[in-house]
Amino acid sequence: MRILLIGSGGREYSIAQKLFHESSDNDLYFLPGSDGLQQFGHCVDLNPLEVDLVADWAASQNIDLVIIGPEGPLVAGLANKCSNCGLKVFGHDQSTSFLEGSKSFAKNFMKKYEIPTAVSYEICDWASGESLIAHWSHGLPIVLKADGLASGKGVVIAVSKEVALQTLRSFLDGKFGDASRKIVFEEYLNGIELSQHLLVDVTSDHRSYCLFPACQDHKKLKTGDKGPNTGGMGAFAPIPFLTNEDVEIMKDLVIDPTLKGLQSEGLIGRGILFLGIMWTSSGPKLLEYNCRFGDPETQTLMAMMNEPLLPLLLEVAEQRLCKNVIKIHPGTYLTYVLASSGYPDMPHAPVELPNIKSGNPSIIHAGTILRNHRWFTNGGRVLNIVVSGENLEQAQERGKEIITQVAWTGMQYRSDIGEKSLKHHQLNKTLYDPWFS
Ligand code: AMP
Ligand code: GLY
Numbered sequence: 424m425r426i427l428l429i430g431s432g433g434r435e436y437s438i439a440q441k442l443f444h445e446s447s448d449n450d451l452y453f454l455p456g457s458d459g460l461q462q463f464g465h466c467v468d469l470n471p472l473e474v475d476l477v478a479d480w481a482a483s484q485n486i487d488l489v490i491i492g493p494e495g496p497l498v499a500g501l502a503n504k505c506s507n508c509g510l511k512v513f514g515h516d517q518s519t520s521f522l523e524g525s526k527s528f529a530k531n532f533m534k535k536y537e538i539p540t541a542v543s544y545e546i547c548d549w550a551s552g553e554s555l556i557a558h559w560s561h562g563l564p565i566v567l568k569a570d571g572l573a574s575g576k577g578v579v580i581a582v583s584k585e586v587a588l589q590t591l592r593s594f595l596d597g598k599f600g601d602a603s604r605k606i607v608f609e610e611y612l613n614g615i616e617l618s619q620h621l622l623v624d625v626t627s628d629h630r631s632y633c634l635f636p637a638c639q640d641h642k643k644l645k646t647g648d649k650g651p652n653t654g655g656m657g658a659f660a661p662i663p664f665l666t667n668e669d670v671e672i673m674k675d676l677v678i679d680p681t682l683k684g685l686q687s688e689g690l691i692g693r694g695i696l697f698l699g700i701m702w703t704s705s706g707p708k709l710l711e712y713n714c715r716f717g718d719p720e721t722q723t724l725m726a727m728m729n730e731p732l733l734p735l736l737l738e739v740a741e742q743r744l745c746k747n748v749i750k751i752h753p754g755t756y757l758t759y760v761l762a763s764s765g766y767p768d769m770p771h772a773p774v775e776l777p778n779i780k781s782g783n784p785s786i787i788h789a790g791t792i793l794r795n796h797r798w799f800t801n802g803g804r805v806l807n808i809v810v811s812g813e814n815l816e817q818a819q820e821r822g823k824e825i826i827t828q829v830a831w832t833g834m835q836y837r838s839d840i841g842e843k844s845l846k847h848h849q850l851n852k853t854l855y856d857p858w859f860s
Contacts, residue, residue, distance in 0.1 A: 430492025431457045433789030433807045434718035437725040445731040459788025471496040478504035498524035511740040515694045522712040526607040536684035541609040552591040561610035571602025614703035624744035625692030653767040657840035658723045663848035702854040722758040727751045759808040764833030766803035773799040
């Protein structure tokens with residue numbers, strides 16, 4: 424089968440690695456791809472946002488399945504173009520992808536379908552924003568979100584009204600171009616955050632979904648949840664204190680109304696939904712929809728899967744999904760993100776990675792380049808190390824060994840992936856309890 428995977432990061436590497444190993448019949452193409460991905464197939468030198476060119480290329484090459492990784496091409500309508508060219512596609516149409524591409528659209532959808540979420544307001548001008556901040560009655564901090572896509576940097580948790588005003592000014596002045604000319608203000612929610620992924624298949628006459636295990640990202644740069652927010656410094660699963668009952672509550676309150684809402688709005692669901700959920704003392708609240716796989720959560724999920732991925736992606740693309748839960752291996756799974764010095768603000772220029780040997784499935788290339796047979800860093804998040812064990816300690820031992828082997832000068836990583844949750848569990852705490860301090 425000829426498969427085109429759109430994207431180039433660690434998320435796409437882990438999907439490609441899984442597809443490559445599950446069948447020698449899979450002929451993989453990556454667009455734009457990366458040097459790391461070359462070992463699994465062929466890279467296509469096109470811009471994924473040039474949706475007409477990409478769809479035409481895929482049709483001309485008789486691609487059997489297009490899998491769209493990042494949000495940009497989804498929101499730009501790549502899935503629509505591919506479908507119009509008669510291609511099978513795993514990825515939502517543009518109108519569905521606005522659930523991620525517009526915070527305002529997503530919040531209105533959540534309100535209409537009574538999905539629990541933070542109280543919010545939206546504004547488009549300075550006077551309304553200033554007045555909202557002056558009369559803010561939800562306590563501090565105040566959460567400000569750029570409406571559109573902002574490469575994961577469009578959310579600011581303002582610790583004071585002064586910071587909220589500065590953020591308002593910079594957003595309205597076009598910090599993220601048109602993406603920040605509309606701003607969603609939200610009450611700050613306290614709780615335990617989790618990432619819930621599900622395959623979704625929704626058309627006008629049926630709806631079904633298939634759950635991945637919930638996992639947890641680690642947003643802060645440094646061990647102990649210190650330092651600035653990042654795109655994610657590590658993920659782990661399963662969450663030891665998430666019960667079956669919690670999952671049922673999430674289905675009833677968030678997942679079922681979301682799928683019914685998609686159907687009522689005439690929106691096609693044909694891909695993955697990644698729900699960012701804050702579990703508060705009064706239950707789950709939906710922070711956001713993502714219409715793509717999370718990064719680095721996907722690296723963990725691909726390693727955990729105990730069944731082939733391709734048949735599931737095809738069931739979704741052909742709109743005949745009938746499974747409702749993914750089979751997983753037992754054990755604890757961890758993904759460590761190894762980042763460049765200077766990440767997240769200004770990742771430093773390429774630095775050599777002296778100890779990378781190919782062929783180790785635990786080493787995921789996220790931002791690397793090959794020059795004269797030598798690997799270098801290329802951007803902020805460079806490598807991901809995915810390991811498992813019977814328990815957290817065993818997985819950590821394995822992680823430590825590989826990280827020591829591949830370490831380079833200036834590398835940053837968190838050594839405590841999964842530890843906070845294990846401690847919470849050992850203290851017999853539940854999702855409804857605050858994190859211990
Ligand atoms: P997002 O880009 O929507 O994923 O937001 C980035 C991060 O900001 C989330 O993963 C949360 O950790 C945090 N966040 C977003 N909205 C809220 C909120 N209303 N209350 C508390 N934290 C939030
Ligand atoms: N790990 C969070 C994200 O992919 O948005």
